[in-house]
Amino acid sequence: MEPRAIAPEHAAARAAGTPAPRIRWEIAEGLTSYPEAIASMEASVRAIRAGEADERVWFVEHPPLYTAGSSARPEDLEDATRFPTFAAGRGGQWTYHGPGQRVGYVMLDLDRPHGAVPARDIRAYIHALEDWLILTLDRFNIRGERRDGRVGIWVADRAAGTEAKIAAIGVRVTRWVTWHGVAVNLEPALDHFAGIVPCGIREYGVTSLHALGIIVSMAELDAALAASWAHVFGEPLTIGADRLD
Numbered sequence: 206m207e208p209r210a211i212a213p214e215h216a217a218a219r220a221a222g223t224p225a226p227r228i229r230w231e232i233a234e235g236l237t238s239y240p241e242a243i244a245s246m247e248a249s250v251r252a253i254r255a256g257e258a259d260e261r262v263w264f265v266e267h268p269p270l271y272t273a274g275s276s277a278r279p280e281d282l283e284d285a286t287r288f289p290t291f292a293a294g295r296g297g298q299w300t301y302h303g304p305g306q307r308v309g310y311v312m313l314d315l316d317r318p319h320g321a322v323p324a325r326d327i328r329a330y331i332h333a334l335e336d337w338l339i340l341t342l343d344r345f346n347i348r349g350e351r352r353d354g355r356v357g358i359w360v361a362d363r364a365a366g367t368e369a370k371i372a373a374i375g376v377r378v379t380r381w382v383t384w385h386g387v388a389v390n391l392e393p394a395l396d397h398f399a400g401i402v403p404c405g406i407r408e409y410g411v412t413s414l415h416a417l418g419i420i421v422s423m424a425e426l427d428a429a430l431a432a433s434w435a436h437v438f439g440e441p442l443t444i445g446a447d448r449l450d
Contacts, residue, residue, distance in 0.1 A: 284400035320439025369412035
């Protein structure tokens with residue numbers, strides 16, 4: 206599906222001769238195929254690097270599929286026939302994407318700083334993505350946490366002594382332009398993760414906002430992500446009122 210720009214005031218500003226924002230934020234309608242997403246990101250990365258396009262944050266949902274990062278082990282794909290599989294070209298291992306999961310593809314030019322993220326600092330960029338997710342979850346009174354040696358954002362049930370991943374991170378940087386990004390589990394079918402060892406970690410499971418009893422809509426999650434962005438990356442993202450109904 207073609208992405209829909211969600212900040213109409215930006216177009217009005219451009220028509221009035223005022224500078225356009227440097228980050229374009231979009232939400233794709235429906236389900237976006239993975240090959241289409243890769244092709245769109247690749248085109249954006251080339252255009253951003255050439256100075257021909259704004260930086261971009263693109264939110265999508267995918268049909269059920271598994272993607273393999275650069276460190277993915279073949280033995281961690283436990284059911285190769287369940288859903289289509291794709292080589293992602295990003296860092297990390299196996300990941301599931303599907304309906305009910307918000308995938309955020311982030312295409313930023315790291316030749317310039319973004320809020321607290323210095324130019325050309327990939328470690329700081331990944332840390333900022335983690336902060337963005339943690340702040341977003343906090344808006345729903347969910348305590349998201351980092352774990353040493355484990356990528357992504359985790360939630361703990363300390364009384365039960367268990368924990369689970371609620372959001373994944375996988376990035377690629379090409380000529381200092383980022384792509385791929387994050388995935389937040391709103392209400393995906395959690396049994397779909399059973400066809401892989403998510404991120405190569407067998408000891409812990411996955412969870413979602415709905416599984417934790419936080420029954421919110423995708424539009425509400427999008428609004429929380431938009432509101433949290435500026436606290437980390439320094440530039441506000443606005444969201445169209447039609448997405449907040």
